[in-house]
Amino acid sequence: MDDLKRADEIVVASINELTERRGFGKMASSHPPNFQAFSLTDDAEGLWVADDDGRIIGFAWSWVCGGLWFLAQLFVSPDRQSDGIGNQLLGKAFAHARMRGASVKALITFAFNNVSQGLYIRHGLFPRCPIYMVSVSRHRLAFRVAEPRLHLEPLTAKSANFDELASIDIGALSVSRGKHHRYLLDDGTTSGFTIRDGNDCAGYVYISDGHICPLAVVRPDLMGPAFAATLSFAASGNSATVSAFLPGTSAPALKAATDHGMRITFPMLLMSSRQFGDWTSYLPRNPGFM
Numbered sequence: 001m002d003d004l005k006r007a008d009e010i011v012v013a014s015i016n017e018l019t020e021r022r023g024f025g026k027m028a029s030s031h032p033p034n035f036q037a038f039s040l041t042d043d044a045e046g047l048w049v050a051d052d053d054g055r056i057i058g059f060a061w062s063w064v065c066g067g068l069w070f071l072a073q074l075f076v077s078p079d080r081q082s083d084g085i086g087n088q089l090l091g092k093a094f095a096h097a098r099m100r101g102a103s104v105k106a107l108i109t110f111a112f113n114n115v116s117q118g119l120y121i122r123h124g125l126f127p128r129c130p131i132y133m134v135s136v137s138r139h140r141l142a143f144r145v146a147e148p149r150l151h152l153e154p155l156t157a158k159s160a161n162f163d164e165l166a167s168i169d170i171g172a173l174s175v176s177r178g179k180h181h182r183y184l185l186d187d188g189t190t191s192g193f194t195i196r197d198g199n200d201c202a203g204y205v206y207i208s209d210g211h212i213c214p215l216a217v218v219r220p221d222l223m224g225p226a227f228a229a230t231l232s233f234a235a236s237g238n239s240a241t242v243s244a245f246l247p248g249t250s251a252p253a254l255k256a257a258t259d260h261g262m263r264i265t266f267p268m269l270l271m272s273s274r275q276f277g278d279w280t281s282y283l284p285r286n287p288g289f290m
Helices: 002-021 034-041 084-097 113-124 136-144 162-173 177-185 221-233 251-259
Strands: 047-052 053-067 067-077 104-110 126-137 151-155 193-198 198-210 211-217 241-247 265-270
Touching: 002 034, 002 053, 002 067, 034 047, 034 053, 034 067, 034 136, 034 177, 047 084, 053 084, 067 084, 084 113, 104 113, 113 126, 113 265, 126 136, 126 151, 136 221, 136 241, 151 221, 162 177, 162 198, 193 211, 193 221, 211 221, 221 241, 221 251, 241 251, 241 265
Parallel strands: 067 104, 211 241
Antiparallel strands: 047 053, 053 067, 104 265, 126 241, 126 265, 151 193, 193 198, 198 211
């Protein structure tokens, strides 16, 4: 557990070195490694560090839900990125996938990180779907929201119907993510909601400090109204900005975002060993959680 702080330092340094080199400026900042700690407790085989004489110089972290193995993070200290450490960490991570019997391997990386994409392609993970980080000032958003067709109702660990959430996830992603719902519902910084179409459950969404997602709906045609309803709710909050990750295949979500004044901040890319999930019905939380 003590290694996670140093691992986070490597993640921040590696991301900022890449984004500054590509003209985006510094984009990463340090955060408590809560989800990493949860994953370490849940399945310790998914976390690996590269150690050189007592100093951590690289970090790989993956998690598994059902048949899906997801590489949440793989980073090497910027001064050691030409030493083959990434390949060794990836080998350990893939061993985790084989150990858990995963039928699909996937990850989300920066669309402008051509070196990493080449590494993943050589190991059988191919580009599938662009994912765009979008954001807008909450005050600007507040002037654009209209009365939503759908509405949000609070979701708590005590009130949650986990069978219903599992059904939504299986429809959108082909796997249940029950343990991750429990993680989010126990996280004091995140608020969960069911998205309601009258009395019917149309999906779910989580919001944390103005960041929307994950969001999933039972049918693709509900994505636009569900995202608009979530933006309307977020506009009444206290966060300075409202943001989300939107798959490029989700035209209704992208249209709702632009209609509400959101702009693309940076592009990312979903890569996987084969096609999986319906990315018109699911918006990922971030590149680590998916």
